[in-house]
Amino acid sequence: xxxxxxxxxxxxxxxxxxxxxxxxxxxxxxxxxxxxxxxxxxxxxxxxxxxxxxxxxxxxxxxxxxxxxxxxxxxxxxxxxxxxxxxxxxxxxxxxxxxxxxxxxxxxxxxxxxxxxxxxxxxxxxxxxxxxxxxxxxxxxxxxxxxxxxxxxxxxxxxxxxxxxxxxxxxxxxxxxxxxxxxxxxxxxxxxxxxxxxxxxxxxxxxxxxxxxxxxxxxxxxxxxxxxxxxxxxxxxxxxxxxxxxxxxxxxxxxxxxxxxxxxxxxxxxxxxxxxxxxxxxxxxxxxxxxxxxxx
Numbered sequence: 001x002x003x004x005x006x007x008x009x010x011x012x013x014x015x016x017x018x019x020x021x022x023x024x025x026x027x028x029x030x031x032x033x034x035x036x037x038x039x040x041x042x043x044x045x046x047x048x049x050x051x052x053x054x055x056x057x058x059x060x061x062x063x064x065x066x067x068x069x070x071x072x073x074x075x076x077x078x079x080x081x082x083x084x085x086x087x088x089x090x091x092x093x094x095x096x097x098x099x100x101x102x103x104x105x106x107x108x109x110x111x112x113x114x115x116x117x118x119x120x121x122x123x124x125x126x127x128x129x130x131x132x133x134x135x136x137x138x139x140x141x142x143x144x145x146x147x148x149x150x151x152x153x154x155x156x157x158x159x160x161x162x163x164x165x166x167x168x169x170x171x172x173x174x175x176x177x178x179x180x181x182x183x184x185x186x187x188x189x190x191x192x193x194x195x196x197x198x199x200x201x202x203x204x205x206x207x208x209x210x211x212x213x214x215x216x217x218x219x220x221x222x223x224x225x226x227x228x229x230x231x232x233x234x235x236x237x238x239x240x241x242x243x244x245x246x247x248x249x250x251x252x253x254x255x256x257x258x259x260x261x262x263x264x265x266x267x268x269x270x271x272x273x274x275x276x277x278x279x280x281x282x283x284x285x286x287x288x289x290x291x292x293x294x295x296x
Contacts, residue, residue, distance in 0.1 A: 011177045012296040014213060015041040018057020019288040021186070021219055021233070021255035022086055029261030034290025036060070037086035038185055038255065040215065044175040046154045049076040052171065052183045052215075054091040054106075057290065062095035073101035074138075077152065079145075080108035081185055082168035083119045091120065092129045102138035107145050109159075109167045117142040145169060160207045162187040163194040164232035172207060179296035181213040182248070185255050189238040192230040208246035212296045215288065216242065218253035221268065236272045244279040251276070252288045 018036035026035035037055025049065075051058065058078075065074050074096040081087055096102040108116040117133075120142060124133045133140075150157040154176025159169040162184060170184040188194070189201075197203070208214055219233035236253050243251040253272060256265055269287040276283040286292070 012042070012044045012175045012179050012181075014181060014215075014294045014296065015043075016057075016252075016288045016290055016292045017041060017061040018053075018055045018090070019254055019256055019290060020055075020086075020258060021217075022258050024056045024086075025258045029263075032262040032289060033256060033265045033287060036290060037089065038081075039090060040183065042173060042175075042181065044155060044177065046176050048153050048155050048176070049074075050152075050155065050157070050173060051076055051078045053081055053087045053185065054078055054094065055086050055088070056090040056093075058090035059093040059095075062093070062097075066095040066099060069096075069099075069102075071101075073099065073103065075103045076105075077150070077157075078104065078106045079150075079157065079171050079183075080106065080116065081171070081183070082109065082164065082166050083111055083116070084166065084186065087185070088119070088123060092124050092131070097136045097138050097140070098131075100137040104138050105141045105143060107143050107150065109145050109161075109169050111167055115142075116144060158207075160204065161196060162204070163192060163196055163200070164188060168232075170204075170207065172209075172211065175296070177296075180209075180211045181215065181296065182208050182211045184208075184214070184216045186232055187217045187234055188230070188232045189234045189242060191225075192232065205242070205246045208242065208248060210247040210249065212248075213250045213252065213294060214239075214243050214246070214248040215252045215254045217255045218268070218272070219255050219257045221271075224257075236268050237275055240272050240275045240279070240283070240285065243283055243285075244276065244281060248283065250284045250286070250294070252286055252294070254288045256287070 036057035039057030
């Protein structure tokens with residue numbers, strides 16, 4: 001695994017398995033940052049495994065986990081931000097689903113009256129996938145995220161609704177070693193019209209707080225954004241401004257636009273670092289890439 005921010009100590013690791021938004025984009029122009037859609041692995045010092053979103057990147061993560069699983073099997077919590085295709089389309093191909101002894105929990109928000117389990121069943125019904133959800137060999141539990149924190153062995157997870165079509169959640173993870181990360185994909189920081197309170201921005205800045213790592217939707221450049229206002233995504237400049245305002249220590253630009261090849265993402269990362277430098281402080285910025293590992 002490649003590492004970013006190499007001065008950090010290896011206690012909690014964050015590994016990117018899919019960083020692309022909207023649709024997978026494999027090919028020669030996306031080899032460095034990757035073409036798989038959203039999936040991030042978080043593992044703390046106790047060994048607790050949390051998986052953020054289940055885009056196509058979760059397929060490679062599943063193969064990796066299964067190849068290294070001991071006799072106790074794979075135990076993981078999968079947090080789904082929302083049910084758009086690029087955040088759930090990898091679940092039917094997640095290898096640990098098909099191995100007895102694995103214990104998996106899938107968490108996510110309801111979409112109106114439609115629960116997460118119903119969404120997953122529709123994703124794996126015979127007309128679109130040969131193996132139904134009920135036939136999986138692993139022990140699977142599907143739960144809804146509500147106002148109560150999710151607690152694990154040493155990890156506490158809170159959530160907040162963000163500005164995106166459909167009910168979409170940001171997650172804040174407080175790990176056993178005291179470090180934290182905030183995962184925000186598919187979030188329109190300005191523009192559009194969304195069912196959120198008038199003080200949403202203030203509350204959101206507090207939610208992000210002085211997190212050790214902010215992973216945030218940075219789909220567009222400022223020049224591109226006017227054509228896509230209201231589509232539910234932010235610019236890299238807005239992500240940097242949020243990180244500076246909230247006091248985040250590090251920022252990973254995420255949910256790369258499918259038409260942005262490696263060269264375009266390189267340029268975006270450089271421009272983001274320039275904004276961070278002008279803003280003062282010591283914010284570190286990296287563009288998320290498949291197989292990139294960050295230690296907290």
